[in-house]
Amino acid sequence: xxxxxxxxxxxxxxxxxGLLGVIIRKNLITLLVSTELMxxxxxxxxxxxxxxxxxxxxxxxxxxxxxxxxSEVAVGLGLVVSIFRLKGYEGSSExxxxxx
Amino acid sequence: xxxxLVLIFPVVAFLVVGLLGRRLGDFPSAIITVLASSLSFLxxxxxxxxxxxxxxxxxxxxxxxxxxxPLELGLLFDTLSSVVATLxxxxxxxxxxxxxxxxxxxxxxxxxxxxxxxxxFLFSMLLIVLSDNLLLLFFGWExxxxxxxxxxxxxxxxxxxTNAALEAFVMxxxxxxxxxxxxxxxxxxxxxxxxxxxWEKAHLVDPLMLSWACLLLFGGAVGKSGQVPxxxxxxxxxxxxxxVSALLxxxxxxxxxxxxxxxxHPVFEASDTALKVIVVVGSVxxxxxxxxxxxxxxxxxxxxxxxxxxxxxxxxxxxxxxxLAGSFHLMTHAFFKALLFLAAGSVIHTFHHKVHDIYEVxxxxxxxxxxYLSFMVxxxxxxGVFPFAGFWSKELILGRAYEASFGIGVLVSVxxxxxxxxxxxxxxxxxxxxxxxxxxxxxxGVMILPMAVLMLGSVFAGFGVWWYGSLMGxxxxxxxxxxxxxxxxxxxxxxxxxxxxxxxxxxxxxxYRVLRPLHTTFREQFFTERFxxxxxxxxxxxxxxxLHTVWERVLIDGFINLLALLYVKLVRFxxxxxxxxxxxxxxxxxARFTFKTGRTVRNFQTGLLNHYVAFLLAGMVFIFxxxxxxxx
Numbered sequence: 049x050x051x052x053x054x055x056x057x058x059x060x061x062x063x064x065x066g067l068l069g070v071i072i073r074k075n076l077i078t079l080l081v082s083t084e085l086m087x088x089x090x091x092x093x094x095x096x097x098x099x100x101x102x103x104x105x106x107x108x109x110x111x112x113x114x115x116x117x118x119s120e121v122a123v124g125l126g127l128v129v130s131i132f133r134l135k136g137y138e139g140s141s142e143x144x145x146x147x148x
Numbered sequence: 149x150x151x152x153l154v155l156i157f158p159v160v161a162f163l164v165v166g167l168l169g170r171r172l173g174d175f176p177s178a179i180i181t182v183l184a185s186s187l188s189f190l191x192x193x194x195x196x197x198x199x200x201x202x203x204x205x206x207x208x209x210x211x212x213x214x215x216x217x218p219l220e221l222g223l224l225f226d227t228l229s230s231v232v233a234t235l236x237x238x239x240x241x242x243x244x245x246x247x248x249x250x251x252x253x254x255x256x257x258x259x260x261x262x263x264x265x266x267x268x269f270l271f272s273m274l275l276i277v278l279s280d281n282l283l284l285l286f287f288g289w290e291x292x293x294x295x296x297x298x299x300x301x302x303x304x305x306x307x308x309x310t311n312a313a314l315e316a317f318v319m320x321x322x323x324x325x326x327x328x329x330x331x332x333x334x335x336x337x338x339x340x341x342x343x344x345x346x347w348e349k350a351h352l353v354d355p356l357m358l359s360w361a362c363l364l365l366f367g368g369a370v371g372k373s374g375q376v377p378x379x380x381x382x383x384x385x386x387x388x389x390x391x392v393s394a395l396l397x398x399x400x401x402x403x404x405x406x407x408x409x410x411x412x413h414p415v416f417e418a419s420d421t422a423l424k425v426i427v428v429v430g431s432v433x434x435x436x437x438x439x440x441x442x443x444x445x446x447x448x449x450x451x452x453x454x455x456x457x458x459x460x461x462x463x464x465x466x467x468x469x470x471x472l473a474g475s476f477h478l479m480t481h482a483f484f485k486a487l488l489f490l491a492a493g494s495v496i497h498t499f500h501h502k503v504h505d506i507y508e509v510x511x512x513x514x515x516x517x518x519x520y521l522s523f524m525v526x527x528x529x530x531x532g533v534f535p536f537a538g539f540w541s542k543e544l545i546l547g548r549a550y551e552a553s554f555g556i557g558v559l560v561s562v563x564x565x566x567x568x569x570x571x572x573x574x575x576x577x578x579x580x581x582x583x584x585x586x587x588x589x590x591x592x593g594v595m596i597l598p599m600a601v602l603m604l605g606s607v608f609a610g611f612g613v614w615w616y617g618s619l620m621g622x623x624x625x626x627x628x629x630x631x632x633x634x635x636x637x638x639x640x641x642x643x644x645x646x647x648x649x650x651x652x653x654x655x656x657x658x659x660y661r662v663l664r665p666l667h668t669t670f671r672e673q674f675f676t677e678r679f680x681x682x683x684x685x686x687x688x689x690x691x692x693x694x695l696h697t698v699w700e701r702v703l704i705d706g707f708i709n710l711l712a713l714l715y716v717k718l719v720r721f722x723x724x725x726x727x728x729x730x731x732x733x734x735x736x737x738x739a740r741f742t743f744k745t746g747r748t749v750r751n752f753q754t755g756l757l758n759h760y761v762a763f764l765l766a767g768m769v770f771i772f773x774x775x776x777x778x779x780x
Contacts, residue, residue: 070761079757 055096062089076128080121087117151195151206151225154233155274157188162267169260177260178251181267182244188270189237196234199225200619205280217339224280224343227619228475232407233277235479236399238605239486240270242598243398246490247391249595250497262302266395269295273400277407282331282341282365285408289327289372292401293320299396300388309387319381323371330364334415337361343411350418362415362422365408366429373405373459375433380677382456383440386448390493393448397455398486406462406478413471427467431559434460436674438566442573443670445505447492450574454530455485457563464560465545468552472622473544476613480537483605484529488571490599491523494591495578503585506574511583516590520579522599527575529606531568531638539634540610540626547630561637568641576649 062085069082091110098106131137161184165177172180198204203226211219225233244266251259272291279285293316301313331341337357338346350358369375374382382402386393396402409416409426416422437456444450458481465474496503498516503509513520529536532543542564550557590596617624647653660667672678752763 067761067765071758071765074758 052096052100055092055099059089059093059096062086062092064089076131080124080128083124084117084121087113150191151198151204151223154188154192154195154237155223155271155278157184157191158267158271158274160184162264162271165260165267166264169264170258172260174255174259174263175248177263178244178248181263182241182248184267185237185241185244185270188274189234189241192230192233192237192274195225196230199230200227203227208284211283219283220281220342221284222280223278223284225278228410229277231616231619232475232479233274235482236273236277236403237270239399239482239602240266240273240395242601243391243394243486243490246394246493246595246598247389249592250391250493251389253500262299262389265295265298265302266391269299269395269400273404276404280343282334282343285411286328286331289368289404289408290324292372292404293317293324296320296385296392296396296401299392300385302389302392303387306387308384312381312384312387316381316385319378320371323368323378326364326371327368330361330366330368333357333361333364346412347414350415355419358415359419359421362412362419363425365412366416366422366426369405369408369463370429371405372408373402373463374456375405375429375460375463376436377676379433379437379456380673380680383444383446383449383452383673386446386452390448390489390496393452394486394489394493397452397489398482402455402459403478403482406459406466406474409463409466410471410475410478413466413469416466417469423467423469425467426463427556430460430463430467431556432460433457434464434563435559435566436676438563438570439670440673441570442566443667445507447496447504447506447574447578448489450506450570451485451488451492454488454567454571455481457567458485458530461542461545461560461563464556465548468548468556470544470548472617472620472624473541473548475620476616477538477541477545479616480529480541480606480609483537483602483609484526487522487599487602487606488526488530490595490602491519491526494519494522494595494599495588497591497595498588499585506577507584509578509585509588510581511579512588513579515583515588516579518590518596518599522603523575523579525603525606527571529610530571531642532564532634533638533642534631534635535607535610537606537608537610539638540613543626543630543634544613544624546634547625547627550630561633564634564637565641568638569645572642572645573649576645580650 066082066085066087066089069085070079073079073082091113094106094110094113098104161181165172165180169177195204203224206223206225207220208223209221211221244263247262247266251262254262269292272288272295275288275291276285277288279288297313297317300316301310303309334346335341337353338349338361340346340349371378385396388396416426434457437453437460441450441453441457444453458477462474462477462481465471465477494516495509495512498519499509525536529538532538546557546560546564549560614624648656648659669675752759754760
């Protein structure tokens, strides 16, 4: 097993555990954390692939993703806090506005 | 060209008055009409003076229908046509003048139409008179029919008038069909419908064909001239204004039939059968109409029946090959018949068109002296008293009738006695005796003048008999015995009327009571009118009703209903089978399916973020699965 394959496996593990977290957990904060986990899994994948191919595009992408993730956390955390303030709940099962 | 003017003036007057009459007003329209007819008279007088010496033929138009036989339309001015045209325009002018007074109370009610129709009437009659062929004559023939329809029905608010106009129109159509067939027959027989060729070939063609052509043509004359059996329209046509009656009866329309026979006399003379039919029809009409006239009390109807009777006499003369007597009686008759109508119209006018029965008035002699004089002069002329116009022409007919056969002579004598009786009966009842209705006064000058002129004509026209005879190239024989006879006849008739209605030696009421069935028979014209109503019209109605029931209701409606029933059955079947079983099932099935899937699928939309992410995962796995499966 090469080192790149090991990195890819860890990347997939990180992504899947993030995905699983998003699907299973209800707490909004945890959801955000799980999202971060998925993003970081993908980042790790990008960098590992980059290393396999020998380019720099993957690293650039991962930098972009880091930037987007940072802004997403800022916005998402803001949304979560404001939802909590307005509605008074923190579980995602109680937020079914998308149905309407 | 100046000959054409005779025809052009009335037609121009017709167009001008007809198109611009509303702007011009009624009185100027009347003036234009009178002016046009008087100019037409002057030119026809001029034409007559030219044409009497040598006939003038004016070609108008070549109308090629068949390659070998061109139809040439033209005008022919010979002695007969130019003299009759002069007479027609002369009488018409004075009748038009008279109608200004007669129609004055209607001015402002589109009366210009009346004058336009009158001009058209005159134009059509001149076309009949002056045509040199049967086709152009037929145009005039139909024009006169149309004009008479319009004029008889002029008082179109009265049901009587419109009915009479319709009757005149329909009755004339019957005659006109015969006439049209006669023209076709003549064209087949002679190969031409120009008079000149017909006159020349009359003795050369097949006699049977000739007889048929003559009889069919005479059928047209029967319709126009109100002879038996197409006579019932003529008395009813009295519903029209009086000047129209005068025009219709004196010089146009009803005279057209006689004129046509006189015009084609060489042709008719070649066919003995046709002549016999003419004599029989003329005799029957003359007698029947004279009898009917004795029992009617309508002011104008008596005179109308008199016209029928006199036209019958003219036909007798023509049938006995005496063109001179027939056509000369036509001319003298025009004067005194117009005069009688105008006098009758004067009486009607003075009572504001309210009076139609002779027994409603009486003793008008002192109130309306000129009208009285006119009527009496007209009556004397009609009765045939020397030296009035009717005497000369009637004497010719009487003489010819006795020459031909004693029977016809007696018939003509009887008709003449009746004529003298009924016309003086009317005159005595209206003008003598006690006054029954007040308010009578003499008519105005514009009505008096034409009466005076026509009075002169009625007195003196008869003296033209020798002149007219020489024009026609015939010796005029005045027989001493028939002169005496006709005088006696006239005086007997007048005497009877005088003794009954003036002296009252015999009570008219008593006579009426005794002769009542006879009176009714005469009054109903031997029930011909009733017969037409009951049998012809009624029978036709019954046949129509029968056909309506059998053909329309049973056959056609049955068929249609059957079709409808079948169609309904078919549609119901299709509805049951196709619509409910197939279409509805399909549509409802689709709807139900959609509804069910919708309800099922709706459950996926939970609004829960977790679920959506799970679905996203499932979808991605599915799509990646497909991609991976197909990429390999």
